[in-house]
Amino acid sequence: MVVRIGVTHAPREIEIELADDVDRAKLGASIDKAIGTGGDGVLWLEDRRGRRVGIPAGRVAYVEIGPPGEDRRVGFGAP
Numbered sequence: 679m680v681v682r683i684g685v686t687h688a689p690r691e692i693e694i695e696l697a698d699d700v701d702r703a704k705l706g707a708s709i710d711k712a713i714g715t716g717g718d719g720v721l722w723l724e725d726r727r728g729r730r731v732g733i734p735a736g737r738v739a740y741v742e743i744g745p746p747g748e749d750r751r752v753g754f755g756a757p
Contacts, residue, residue: 681705681723684739692733697726702743709741 679700683692696705712721712735719735 680744682742682744683721683733684741685733685737686739687737692731694723694725694731696723705743713738713741 679696679698679702681694681696683694685692709721712719715735721733721735721738722730723733724730
């Protein structure tokens with residue numbers, strides 16, 4: 679599952695590849711909880727390799743959660 683996070687005043691978005699077995703409802707709830715703290719919290723996510731990424735909640739512009747098992751195609755065969 680891929681999560682894309684837009685950060686204010688940053689030219690690029692952050693893309694984190696999570697494990698496919700992550701529960702989307704729990705992920706959404708943890709994002710809501712971090713962002714709903716009035717911008718004082720930190721949104722922590724763990725990628726598929728076990729690395730933890732922290733984003734200041736006050737800087738989050740948007741969060742996009744991709745479907746589980748999303749194939750990334752690159753090159754001439756990509757839609």
